[in-house]
Every structure is written in C-alpha cells, then in structure tokens.
Amino acid sequence: MSKRNKVVYxxxxxxxxxxxxxxxxxxxxxxxxxxxxxxxxxxxHYLMIVLGVSKILGVIAILVPKFPLIKEWAYAGFFFTVAGALISHLILGQPVDSLILPFLFLILTAASWYFRPADRKIASNRFLTSY
Structure with missing residues (x-):
C-alpha cells in the first residue's frame, strides 16, 4: 500500500x-x-437508540485491528444508514444544507472502505479455494 493511500485511508x-x-x-x-x-x-424516537448504538459499535469495528468480516458489515451498515438518511431528506424536499452531512459521510465511508489496508480486507481467494 502506498503512503498516499495510507494517508487517505x-x-x-x-x-x-x-x-x-x-x-x-x-x-x-x-x-x-x-x-x-x-x-x-x-x-x-426509539430508532435513535438503535442507530446510536449501531454507529458506536461500527466505529469500534472499523478501528480495531483484525476481524475483516465484521469491518465489512460495519462499512455496509454505515453506507446503508447514511444513504437512507440522504434519501429521506431528499424525498421530503429538505433544504440542501440538510443533505451536506449525509453526503459527506457517504463519501467518507466509501473512501475509508476503498483505501483500507490489505490486512483489513477479506481475502477474496480464500473463499474460492474452499469449493
């Protein structure tokens, strides 16, 4: 992994x-x-508890070394949660400033996932060799 990719990640x-x-x-x-x-x-309002706990657990999952499968699930959870927020604001015709934060989180989620180091990824050929 290049130094630039590490910095971006x-x-x-x-x-x-x-x-x-x-x-x-x-x-x-x-x-x-x-x-x-x-x-x-x-x-x-009870959904705030579910989302709050999920986000905190997701942060722990992506920061702790190892456990690449759990990281994949955390990234997926972040992506769908933020995409859902963005879509909810769009459907209701909310002002543009309410779209900025969800859009930024969507970009950060994609960038963090894309630039993550190899030891934080699931080895794709591991599953292919088990068949």
Missing amino acids: WIATALLSLGMLNVGIVQLIKLDVEVETMTILGYP
Missing part, C-alpha cells in the same frame, strides 16, 4: 469515526435537534 477513517461517534452519542442522549430531525423525517 487514515484521514477518511478518522473523520468518519469522529463523525459517526458524535452522531451516535447525540442520538443516544436524544439531543433536541436530533429528536426534531427524526420527527420531521417521520421516524420513531
């Missing part, structure tokens, strides 16, 4: 992790702004 992963940890905590403590957003989007 760690910057994207650090920003993604800090952002997801921040949003996860905000959702767990049910900050008024987040409650209002969930109400506007039409989601039940």
